[in-house]
Structure formats: structure tokens, C-alpha cells
Amino acid sequence: MAIKKKNSKHSPNGSRRHNGASPATTIDLRTYSIPDLRLEHPDLSVRQSTEKDGHVRYEVTGNLDAPVPPIRDSKYLSKQQCIEIYRYMLLNRKMEVALENLYKQGKVVGGVYFGLGQEACSCASAYALDKDDWFAPMIRNQGSLLVRGFAARDTMMQYMAKADSPTRGRDGTSHFGDIEKRNMVSPISMLGDLIPVLSGVALGARLQGRNVAVMTYIGDGGQSTGVTYEGINFAAVQNLGLVLFIESNLWAYSTPSEMQYRCKDLAERAIGYGIPGVIVDGTDACQVYDAAREAVERAHAGEGPTLIEAKMMRMKGHAIHDAASYVPKPMFDFWKKRDPIARFDNYLVKEKKWLSSKENAELISEVERIIEAEREIAINSPMPEPESAEGGVYCEDGCHDIKPKYGTPKVKKGTGGYKETEAAVHLK
Amino acid sequence: MQLTYLEAIRQGIWEEMDRDPSVFCLGEDIGIYGGAFKVTDGFIDRFGPERVIDTPIAESAIVGAAFGASLTGMRPVAEFQFMDFIGCAFNQISNMVAKTHYLWGAPAPLVLRGPSGGYVHGGPFHSQNPEMWFVHNPGLKVICPATPYDAKGLIKAAIRDNNPCIFFEHKYLYRRIKGEVPADDYVVPIGKANIVREGRDLSIVTYAAMVHTALEAAEILAKENIDLEILDLRTVSPLDREAIAATVKKTNKVIILHEHSRTGGLAGEIAAIINEEVFDDLDGPIVRITGLDSAVPFSPPQEHHYLPKVEDVVRESRRLKAY
Ligand SMILES: Cc1ncc(C[n+]2csc(CCOP(=O)(O)OP(=O)(O)O)c2C)c(N)n1
Ligand SMILES: [Mg+2]
Numbered sequence: 221m222a223i224k225k226k227n228s229k230h231s232p233n234g235s236r237r238h239n240g241a242s243p244a245t246t247i248d249l250r251t252y253s254i255p256d257l258r259l260e261h262p263d264l265s266v267r268q269s270t271e272k273d274g275h276v277r278y279e280v281t282g283n284l285d286a287p288v289p290p291i292r293d294s295k296y297l298s299k300q301q302c303i304e305i306y307r308y309m310l311l312n313r314k315m316e317v318a319l320e321n322l323y324k325q326g327k328v329v330g331g332v333y334f335g336l337g338q339e340a341c342s343c344a345s346a347y348a349l350d351k352d353d354w355f356a357p358m359i360r361n362q363g364s365l366l367v368r369g370f371a372a373r374d375t376m377m378q379y380m381a382k383a384d385s386p387t388r389g390r391d392g393t394s395h396f397g398d399i400e401k402r403n404m405v406s407p408i409s410m411l412g413d414l415i416p417v418l419s420g421v422a423l424g425a426r427l428q429g430r431n432v433a434v435m436t437y438i439g440d441g442g443q444s445t446g447v448t449y450e451g452i453n454f455a456a457v458q459n460l461g462l463v464l465f466i467e468s469n470l471w472a473y474s475t476p477s478e479m480q481y482r483c484k485d486l487a488e489r490a491i492g493y494g495i496p497g498v499i500v501d502g503t504d505a506c507q508v509y510d511a512a513r514e515a516v517e518r519a520h521a522g523e524g525p526t527l528i529e530a531k532m533m534r535m536k537g538h539a540i541h542d543a544a545s546y547v548p549k550p551m552f553d554f555w556k557k558r559d560p561i562a563r564f565d566n567y568l569v570k571e572k573k574w575l576s577s578k579e580n581a582e583l584i585s586e587v588e589r590i591i592e593a594e595r596e597i598a599i600n601s602p603m604p605e606p607e608s609a610e611g612g613v614y615c616e617d618g619c620h621d622i623k624p625k626y627g628t629p630k631v632k633k634g635t636g637g638y639k640e641t642e643a644a645v646h647l648k
Numbered sequence: 649m650q651l652t653y654l655e656a657i658r659q660g661i662w663e664e665m666d667r668d669p670s671v672f673c674l675g676e677d678i679g680i681y682g683g684a685f686k687v688t689d690g691f692i693d694r695f696g697p698e699r700v701i702d703t704p705i706a707e708s709a710i711v712g713a714a715f716g717a718s719l720t721g722m723r724p725v726a727e728f729q730f731m732d733f734i735g736c737a738f739n740q741i742s743n744m745v746a747k748t749h750y751l752w753g754a755p756a757p758l759v760l761r762g763p764s765g766g767y768v769h770g771g772p773f774h775s776q777n778p779e780m781w782f783v784h785n786p787g788l789k790v791i792c793p794a795t796p797y798d799a800k801g802l803i804k805a806a807i808r809d810n811n812p813c814i815f816f817e818h819k820y821l822y823r824r825i826k827g828e829v830p831a832d833d834y835v836v837p838i839g840k841a842n843i844v845r846e847g848r849d850l851s852i853v854t855y856a857a858m859v860h861t862a863l864e865a866a867e868i869l870a871k872e873n874i875d876l877e878i879l880d881l882r883t884v885s886p887l888d889r890e891a892i893a894a895t896v897k898k899t900n901k902v903i904i905l906h907e908h909s910r911t912g913g914l915a916g917e918i919a920a921i922i923n924e925e926v927f928d929d930l931d932g933p934i935v936r937i938t939g940l941d942s943a944v945p946f947s948p949p950q951e952h953h954y955l956p957k958v959e960d961v962v963r964e965s966r967r968l969k970a971y
Contacts, residue, residue: 395751396751396752397752405754406752408747413740420713421716421717422716423716424718424719424721425720427699450712451709454709615749616810619755622757
């Protein structure tokens with residue numbers, strides 16, 4: 221996935237301008253390739269239009285009847301691994317169905333966020349990580365948490381603000397972390413801020429002699445933030461093993477991607493950072509995995525960051541309160557046909573025949589049983605005591621024994637001994 | 649050993665890097681150039697470019713990367729070229745770093761440090777004292793030393809602390825003051841104030857460069873038989889409530905002196921603490937001497953007018969003594 225650089229031939233006069241010469245004839249044309257693993261290239265586009273009733277609405281144009289493409293065979297995944305990813309995707313979806321029900325029963329505090337239509341992106345990406353790698357989910361990556369070994373009850377209890385939730389009620393949703401075992405950085409709500417943090421994790425590990433991959437996600441909306449630029453650029457300059465998934469799901473709350481950025485594909489931004497970028501179909505688990513795996517391998521080899529744009533659509537509103545009535549209905553119809561689970565199911569059962577219909581049905585009911593058991597445990601957790609709001613602001617009284625996770629950093633000492641500085645400074 | 653304030657900080661960081669391989673520095677122009685104020689001068693030769701990292705001009709990335717590294721057990725020391733630029737990283741500090749231990753139990757042992765303060769005609773963007781932005785953020789420790797001894801002891805304590813520490817170095821003091829600093833390893837505890845001058849008539853509660861302003865005023869007032877007690881807070885978050893209460897209990901009159909602007913400033917918080925702890929011991933109104941409620945102006949006569957001065961402390965002390 222290396223960047224291919226091709227320089228066009230220099231003009232006979234070289235690229236320097238001199239008096240009287242037309243500058244336009246001496247521009248270097250540089251082309252970088254952005255690999256695109258997709259087997260189709262939807263041409264839908266959204267714009268604002270004023271209708272006869274005077275209301276401004278979003279309108280979609282493009283070939284809405286395009287046939288659904290096949291799943292692209294993975295270069296790496298075995299039959300067993302494909303089934304395992306499929307199982308995580310099922311867990312992801314069934315957990316979110318359970319969350320929706322908990323919400324309707326009034327058991328959830330606040331809203332619920334869904335990754336409907338994005339399960340392949342969450343699950344197959346996290347599946348590419350090794351045990352020692354790190355990750356940080358965004359709000360829709362509840363599936364990534366399951367892949368990394370968290371239980372469904374953890375997320376459920378977060379939503380219900382329970383005493384046994386990973387944050388003991390102090391935060392909700394996927395906002396929790398674990399720096400001991402599962403190497404997860406807790407997200408914060410502010411979009412983009414995880415990117416430099418994950419880069420810093422890779423920097424810390426490298427100082428300890430380890431090249432770890434650090435994976436995180438950002439939306440087509442969230443990538444507009446300045447800190448996204450700072451974080452990717454930092455990783456690029458320092459050659460850190462950041463694997464950044466851009467979840468290009470066409471909407472940021474109610475704003476279509478056409479109003480977030482002007483370039484054709486967000487993966488192109490990689491060129492500006494001087495790092496590899498790749499586009500995948502975010503509803504095809506095999507493509508997501510292959511791109512993630514190659515990026516993780518680059519990270520482990522110390523070859524720096526990779527930007528992966530996963531194209532798909534957010535198939536619900538921003539959160540449970542949002543009916544997404546601003547989304548043109550034909551877009552839902554188009555992407556519903558590209559449902560990642562239905563497509564993978566079809567691939568495993570019908571195309572590859574790696575699962576019989578019976579095995580598939582058993583798998584689905586096993587996943588349902590697990591989610592039901594998790595739901596029970598989550599519901600039965602008590603609410604936290606009011607006083608548990610107090611304490612823990614500081615790390616004190618030996619609550620943590622901090623030491624380098626991957627071993628003592630190697631220290632090279634130069635010959636320069638300590639001597640007082642006398643250099644001139646400004647603002648004396 | 650007599651050291652400047654700057655040298656004391658520099659030596660403190662150097663010794664910690666020597667002692668603990670998990671300490672490393674990052675920031676703008678800190679490597680070969682040694683930092684805008686030369687605090688890390690010579691570090692790159694000694695500790696190598698892996699541990700003395702020149703970064704892009706990206707304050708959010710600097711803080712974010714420092715935080716991420718701290719999650720793997722490193723102890724990063726990030727430099728802001730001027731503390732005025734810390735606002736560019738505000739979200740990382742306030743929402744990411746400060747809340748992390750409370751919310752999900754991860755410690756963030758990192759230090760954010762750099763020059764702050766006026767009196768050097770730096771203009772509105774190179775003279776600020778933005779410590780209050782962080783005092784109002786539970787989870788951070790905010791440190792503002794006034795002497796070489798404290799500066800060295802506190803930077804070492806900050807590096808060893810398991811919490812995010814913001815270390816404000818007063819750039820007016822960098823090379824202007826010298827003080828005795830022991831050669832042996834020592835730390836100054838974070839969160840403990842210090843009586844730098846004992847007195848009986850009234851207390852000045854202050855910190856950083858203003859400690860020296862108060863000391864000068866005390867010399868003048870001593871000739872008039874007005875005896876100032878000066879409490880150097882050293883750490884502005886968490887505040888040493890006991891020390892504040894104790895000095896007010898002793899002198900019964902108090903002036904709070906700080907360089908940053910008045911409204912929403914530290915003096916308001918300290919006045920509230922005094923009210924809560926030792927209201928009955930007060931024999932006069934709590935007096936504030938502070939910067940004006942404006943940006944720090946550039947031109948020397950204007951800057952002089954904006955900032956607290958020795959004359960202000962002398963005048964207000966006379967008035968309060970006579971109350
Ligand atoms: C910096 C910041 N500004 C605003 C918000 C409020 N907000 C939360 S999610 C969201 C939309 C995000 O869209 P996108 O990044 O495309 O992610 P998606 O929801 O599509 O997964 C907004 C505006 C925020 N969380 N962070
Ligand atoms: Mg989006």
C-alpha cells in the first residue's frame with residue numbers, strides 16, 4: 221500500500237521561472253495513487269433544494285438502482301475467522317437491538333447511539349489488532365469493544381448509568397477505557413481529540429522499544445476538526461503506527477458529507493499528510509479487515525500511519541431521538557440492500573457454503589441467548605450511591621503504580637554533561 | 649549553589665531525565681535550539697532526539713501525544729513556547745487530561761510547562777497568566793513557583809506526581825533572580841504554601857513574581873513599623889486552605905495579590921475560603937490587588953499601569969493597617 225510517486229517529465233527549462241516565461245508550462249504534475257478496494261463506486265450525491273412548498277430539503281441524485289456488489293474475497297481471512305467476525309457483527313447488532321428495547325422500557329439514562337449498517341467497519345477493523353495493540357472507539361464502534369473482549373453488559377450498564385458500569389456511573393455510552401488489559405483509551409465527546417492521544421500511545425510504546433498499532437476512528441463530520449489535522453500530522457512526522465479509520469457514513473448528525481469537505485474522497489487527504497491512504501467498502505467485512513490488517517502490519521514494522529476511508533451509510537438517526545427525516549428515503553433503500561450482515565450472511569451461507577443454514581440459525585440463537593443473559597446482568601446492577609460522585613479526582617494514596625508498560629525505555633546518554641546555559645533569549 | 653530561577657528548572661528536569669528513563673521532553677524548538685528560553689539547552693546532546701522531541705506547531709497534538717504516552721507509563725514533560733498558547737490545547741487539557749482519572753480511572757502523569765507572566769513588554773499574547781483557566785478544572789495541579797529553590801523542587805515533584813501538572817514559570821524571574829539551591833536531590837511538596845516573611849500586622853497572600861513585589865513593599869513598610877507577613881502559595885490548585893486560614897488567624901487582615909485580571913481571579917476564591925474558614929478572625933475588609941480587567945497592553949507605560957506594583961502594595965497596606 222505504499223504511495224506511488226510519479227513525476228511528469230520536467231520541461232526543458234526546468235521548473236524555475238524566468239522573466240517573460242509563462243509559469244503555467246513548468247508545473248510538476250505529481251500523481252499519488254489511493255488504492256480503492258471497493259467493487260462498486262456509488263455515484264449518489266446530496267444537495268439542498270427548495271421545493272414548491274417553500275421548504276428546503278435534501279435531495280439525492282445518482283444511480284439508485286445499481287446492483288449490490290459481491291463481497292470481495294479476503295487475502296488473509298480463513299473460513300473460521302470470517303465466521304468469527306460475522307459472529308461479532310451479529311453480537312453488535314443484537315446488543316444494539318437490546319439497547320433500543322431498554323431505552324423504550326425507560327431503563328436508559330439519556331440517548332442511545334447505533335452503529336446500524338456499520339457493524340462490518342467496527343468489528344472487522346478491531347479484529348485486525350494484536351493483543352498488545354491499542355484502540356479507542358468512537359460512539360458507533362460498540363462492536364469494536366466486543367471484539368476487544370469487553371462484554372455487552374459493559375456497554376449496557378454504561379447506558380443505564382449503573383454502579384457496576386466500567387466508569388461506575390460516571391460516564392455513559394462507549395466512554396470508558398482500560399489501560400491494563402485491553403488497551404483501550406476512553407473517548408471523550410469532542411470529536412478528533414483521540415487522534416493525537418493514540419499517536420502518543422504509539423510514541424510511548426516506541427520509547428519502550430515496541431512498535432504497537434494504535435487504531436481509532438473519526439467520522440466524515442468529525443474529521444473537519446483542527447485537532448484531526450494536528451493528530452494525523454503528528455503521527456506522520458513522528459512515523460507512529462496510527463491506523464485511522466474515517467467512517468464515511470454520509471451524514472454528521474443532519475449534515476451531509478457534501479457540506480463537510482470538498483475533496484472527492486477523504487482518503488485523498490492522506491496525500492497531504494504524506495502517508496498511505498486507502499478506500500474500502502465499509503459494508504464489506506473482508507475489505508475492511510484486509511485494509512486494517514495491512515495498516516496494522518505497517519505499524520508493527522515501524523512504517524508509520526495509515527488512513528483508511530470506509531464508505532457506508534449511517535442507517536439510523538444521529539441517536540435514538542432522531543428519526544432522520546432529513547435523509548432522502550431512496551438513500552436508505554439503496555444502502556439497506558448493502559446491509560453488512562445480510563451480505564456477509566449470504567457470502568458465508570450461499571456463496572462460500574462455509575455455514576449451513578442450520579449452523580447459521582444456531583449461531584444467531586446462540587448470540588441472542590448471550591445478549592439476553594448480558595441484559596439480565598446489566599439490568600440487575602444497582603444504581604450508584606449518590607456519594608459515589610465524590611473522590612477519584614486525583615490519583616493519590618498509591619491508587620496506581622505507574623511504570624512503563626512494555627519495559628524500561630532504552631536510554632542512550634550522550635557525552636554532553638550538565639553546564640549552565642548562557643544563550644541569549646528574547647523578552648529578557 | 650546559587651542558581652537562577654531558569655537554571656533551577658533546567659537542572660530539575662535534567663536530573664529527573666537522568667534518574668528516570670520514562671521521563672522525556674517534547675515541544676516546539678526544544679531540541680537543537682534548546683527552547684525559546686533555553687530551558688532545555690543541551691538536553692538533546694545528552695539525552696538524544698528520542699527523548700527531546702521537536703514537534704510541529706500543534707499544541708493540541710503536543711498535549712494529546714503527551715497524554716497518550718503517559719497512558720503507557722511514560723512521564724512526558726511538554727513545553728509550551730509561551731503559556732499564552734496553552735489555550736490552543738484547552739480542550740485536550742480540560743476534557744481529555746483533567747477528567748481521565750475521575751471518569752475512567754487512568755492516571756495521567758504528565759507535566760505541561762512554559763513561561764508566563766508580564767513585566768517584560770511581551771504584549772497581549774506573550775504576557776498572560778492563564779493559570780485560572782486550569783484552577784477551574786478539577787483533576788489538574790497548577791503550580792506557580794517564585795524562587796529558584798521552589799522552582800527546582802516543584803518541577804521535580806511535578807514530574808514524579810501521578811497527576812497532570814501545569815507548571816507556570818514566570819519569565820520575568822527566569823534570569824533576574826538567583827537563589828540558593830542545594831546540590832542534593834530534593835522535592836518541594838505540591839499543594840503546600842510557604843511563609844516567606846513572618847509579620848504581625850497584615851498578611852499578603854500571593855505567588856510567583858508577586859512574591860518579590862510583596863517582599864519589596866515589606867522592606868519599605870518595615871520602616872513605617874508596618875510588619876507584613878507574606879504567604880507564597882506556590883501551588884494554586886489544589887490550594888493550601890490551612891495555610892491561608894492560619895495567616896489570617898494570625899494577623900487578622902489580608903491582602904490578596906495576583907498578576908492576572910481581577911474578575912473571576914484567584915483572589916475571589918481565596919476570599920471565599922477566608923470567609924468559610926476564619927470569618928470571625930477578620931478585623932478589616934479583604935483587599936484585592938490585581939491586574940486590570942483587560943488584555944495585557946504592550947506599551948511599557950500601559951503595561952506598567954495594568955500590572956500590580958510595589959506602590960500598590962504599600963498604599964493598600966497603609967490603608968488596611970489604619971482600618
Ligand atoms: C468537536 C465537537 N463538536 C460537536 C460535537 C457534537 N456532535 C456529536 S456527534 C456529531 C456529528 C458527528 O458526525 P460524524 O463525525 O460524521 O460521525 P457519525 O455520527 O456520522 O458517526 C456532532 C456534531 C462533538 N461531539 N464534538
Ligand atoms: Mg458521519
